[in-house]
Structures are given as structure tokens and as C-alpha cells.
Amino acid sequence: MLYLASIIREQTNLDIDFLDLLDCSRVGSGYGFRSRVKPDGRASFYKEEVQKPDLFRHIPRRFSRYGWPLAQAEDFLKRLPSPEAVLLTCTMTYWYPGVQTAIELVRKVFGRVPVILGGIYPTLCPEHARSQSGAEVVVTGTGENRVLPLLEETCGPEVLKPGSDEVRFSGLDSLPFPAYDLYPDRSTVCLLTSRGCPLNCSYCASRLLHPGFEQRQPERVVSEILHFRRLGALNIAFYDDALLLNRERHLSKILEAVARLQPGLNFHTPNGLSPRAIDLKLAALMKKAGFSSIFLSLENSDPDWLRQTGPKVDVSDLERAIDCLEKAGFHRGEISVYILVGQPLQTRHQVLDSLKLIRELGTRPRLAYYSPVPGTRDWKLLLEAGRLKPNSDPLLHNKLVFPYFWGSLTPEELEEIKHNSRRSRPGLI
Numbered sequence: 001m002l003y004l005a006s007i008i009r010e011q012t013n014l015d016i017d018f019l020d021l022l023d024c025s026r027v028g029s030g031y032g033f034r035s036r037v038k039p040d041g042r043a044s045f046y047k048e049e050v051q052k053p054d055l056f057r058h059i060p061r062r063f064s065r066y067g068w069p070l071a072q073a074e075d076f077l078k079r080l081p082s083p084e085a086v087l088l089t090c091t092m093t094y095w096y097p098g099v100q101t102a103i104e105l106v107r108k109v110f111g112r113v114p115v116i117l118g119g120i121y122p123t124l125c126p127e128h129a130r131s132q133s134g135a136e137v138v139v140t141g142t143g144e145n146r147v148l149p150l151l152e153e154t155c156g157p158e159v160l161k162p163g164s165d166e167v168r169f170s171g172l173d174s175l176p177f178p179a180y181d182l183y184p185d186r187s188t189v190c191l192l193t194s195r196g197c198p199l200n201c202s203y204c205a206s207r208l209l210h211p212g213f214e215q216r217q218p219e220r221v222v223s224e225i226l227h228f229r230r231l232g233a234l235n236i237a238f239y240d241d242a243l244l245l246n247r248e249r250h251l252s253k254i255l256e257a258v259a260r261l262q263p264g265l266n267f268h269t270p271n272g273l274s275p276r277a278i279d280l281k282l283a284a285l286m287k288k289a290g291f292s293s294i295f296l297s298l299e300n301s302d303p304d305w306l307r308q309t310g311p312k313v314d315v316s317d318l319e320r321a322i323d324c325l326e327k328a329g330f331h332r333g334e335i336s337v338y339i340l341v342g343q344p345l346q347t348r349h350q351v352l353d354s355l356k357l358i359r360e361l362g363t364r365p366r367l368a369y370y371s372p373v374p375g376t377r378d379w380k381l382l383l384e385a386g387r388l389k390p391n392s393d394p395l396l397h398n399k400l401v402f403p404y405f406w407g408s409l410t411p412e413e414l415e416e417i418k419h420n421s422r423r424s425r426p427g428l429i
Contacts, residue, residue: 041188201310
């Protein structure tokens with residue numbers, strides 16, 4: 001969305017108003033909420049309990065909508081001039097009720113203004129988005145080469161600057177920097193140095209969202225990092241799916257430049273790094289460049305499970321990576337390791353054994369709850385087993401409902417795993 005905002009500002013005569021409904025640092029004081037911001041920039045979300053969908057009536061859990069209070073969002077929109085068009089994005093497929101609510105709110109305030117919906121949800125569930133979201137236009141895949149023709153069609157050719165109808169973008173490096181200046185607080189930003197992933201893990205949607213794999217030029221990435229610093233960034237989170245691929249030609253060159261320039265930034269890897277690619281040289285570069293939180297991806301310690309789902313890493317890779325990071329100056333207790341929970345082929349014992357391993361290594365376990373993604377190999381497995389249907393409600397993709405519908409773990413086993421992960425953290429044993 002922020003890339004598209006920059007394109008619109010450069011190539012059209014339109015002004016932009018921007019609202020991130022998950023930016024809970026801006027929730028008004030009258031709602032009894034104070035966002036708790038962690039040192040790495042992560043923060044808690046405001047949420048409101050709402051009526052459960054009929055599908056979830058039997059689940060003994062509350063159902064909440066995250067993001068701004070509706071009254072505050074409506075008040076914000078009422079202070080804006082009536083727009084030519086509204087561009088909306090959505091990440092998780094099972095967030096679609098929030099999309100419906102947002103579009104209903106737009107209709108309430110602005111009437112029949114055109115709504116264009118893009119993002120991960122409509123890309124993975126296009127027919128559902130077209131029939132259920134309420135948007136006039138649903139865009140699948142990347143949007144940089146779609147946004148200008150759509151605005152020309154929706155708003156008229158006069159909104160484009162001369163020559164903009166011929167503009168075509170060839171990849172991330174051809175795009176202007178994302179418009180983080182639209183945020184009041186730019187202390188924490190996200191950075192993409194690549195798009196897609198050449199691996200084909202059974203549970204991952206990366207290849208569906210970006211069929212090809214592209215990496216940016218290191219020089220361009222460094223320029224963007226310095227640009228973010230000038231905007232006031234203190235924390236930068238890498239959001240690549242395959243950050244360490246071709247590390248000598250890519251990330252190492254970026255980190256060498258950052259270490260030399262010393263911009264005074266903290267870097268984070270919330271998407272998880274492949275331990276297989278971490279050696280002592282890279283670990284030392286990460287430390288010197290300013291990495292302050294490290295997340296590694298193991299998913300499961302069982303070698304048979306790893307072979308079945310995508311052999312991108314094994315336990316020996318993890319052990320070696322942790323040793324290298326420790327020698328570079330990172331404390332083991334500061335290193336987080338993701339364990340996948342809920343994947344159809346997993347067992348309770350595999351998850352508990354993985355947590356035990358992470359405890360023995362002195363690192364922090366992080367549970368990554370599994371969500372079935374349409375089009376993946378796991379999705380096809382669930383369809384063949386009759387545990388999901390091709391037209392299943394995307395609400396069933398919710399990462400915490402698997403014990404009640406199609407998962408191999410019971411609700412009690414999930415609670416046991418969650419409790420075990422908490423006691424596995426360094427200092428809490």
C-alpha cells in the first residue's frame with residue numbers, strides 16, 4: 001500500500017489521505033487503551049469483542065476485532081474530503097470480516113465511492129473477495145502496474161500526469177521508496193530487500209503470492225535504509241521471505257555498507273532467518289551492523305517431518321547458527337526460534353520435543369500457529385482428507401481454530417504446548 005501511495009503521488013494529480021486501522025498508537029485516550037510498545041517497536045493492538053460468527057458458536061473462546069474503534073475510524077473519515085476512490089488492502093484471509101466492516105464504514109460516510117481491494121486475502125481467495133467483500137474492484141497479485149490504469153478508468157484520464165499512462169515497473173528497485181512519511185510516527189518501519197522465495201515448503205504461500213524470486217541491488221537497499229533514518233526511523237524490520245539467499249552478493253554487501261556508515265539503527269528479523277545460511281562471518285556482520293533481535297526458523301526438530309514439508313533446515317544447522325551468533329556477541333537468551341504448531345502432519349510429541357531442544361540450546365521458543373493457505377501442498381492434503389473443502393469459509397484459516405475443526409491436536413494439547421513454551425523461556429525454567 002505504501003509503495004502504491006508513492007506511485008500515486010509521483011504519477012497522478014491526486015492527493016492522498018492515509019489510514020492504517022491497525023496503528024493502535026493513535027487510538028484515542030477515551031477508549032481506555034494504552035498501546036504497550038516494546039523496545040523493538042512491536043506493540044499491542046486495541047481490540048473489541050464482537051459477536052461470534054455462527055461457524056464458531058461451539059468454540060469456548062472470545063471473538064474480537066482488532067484495530068481502531070469503529071467510532072474513531074468513522075470520525076476520522078468524516079473529517080476528510082470525499083475521495084475519488086478508496087484503495088484498501090488486507091493481509092490474512094481470515095481477516096475478511098474486517099474488510100467488510102471497513103467498506104461498510106466507507107459507504108456510510110462517502111456513499112458509493114469506488115473501492116479497490118488488493119493484498120494477500122484477495123490474491124489467495126479471489127472469488128470470495130469478489131462475492132463477499134463489497135469492493136467494486138478486486139486486484140490479485142502485485143499492484144504496482146495495475147494501480148495507474150485502474151485510477152485512470154475509475155477517476156478519468158485527467159488524474160494522470162503526462163506520460164504516466166506509459167509507466168511500467170520492472171521490479172522492486174524500479175519503484176519509489178514506500179511512503180512511510182504518511183505515518184505520524186516513523187520510528188519503526190519495515191523493509192523489503194527481496195520478493196518471493198525459491199523454496200517450496202508445504203505450508204507456505206510465498207510462491208503463490210510472488211511466483212518469481214527477485215532480489216534488489218544492495219546499493220538501492222542501503223539508500224532506502226538511509227532514507228528511513230532521515231524520516232526518523234530507529235527500528236527497521238526485514239520482511240523478506242528469503243533474506244539470506246545469495247548472502248555474499250546480497251545481505252552481506254548491505255550490512256557491510258551499513259556497518260561502515262553507522263546510521264544508528266536497530267535491525268530485526270521477525271519473519272525468521274534460515275539457520276543454514278548463518279556462518280561466523282555473517283553473524284559478526286549482523287552484530288556490527290546493529291541487529292538487536294534475531295528470529296530463526298526451525299519449525300520442527302523431527303527430521304522426517306522436515307523432509308516431508310521442505311528440507312530447508314535441520315537441527316545441526318540450528319545448533320551451528322546459534323554457536324556462530326553467540327561467538328559474534330549475541331546472547332543465546334536473546335535469540336528466538338520459531339516452532340510451527342498445528343500443521344496437519346505434526347504430532348504433540350514432535351512439538352514438545354522441539355520445545356525441549358530449544359530449551360536445551362538456551363534460546364527462546366516462539367510458537368508460530370499454522371494457518372492452512374489455499375493453493376499450498378498442505379491445503380491440497382487437507383482437501384484430499386476431507387477436512388476442508390475448496391469453498392470453505394476463510395474464517396477456517398484462522399490460526400487458532402485448528403484444534404476444533406481439522407487439526408491433529410486437541411484444544412487441551414494446544415494449551416499444554418502453550419504452557420510448555422512459556423516455561424521453556426530462558427530465566428523461566
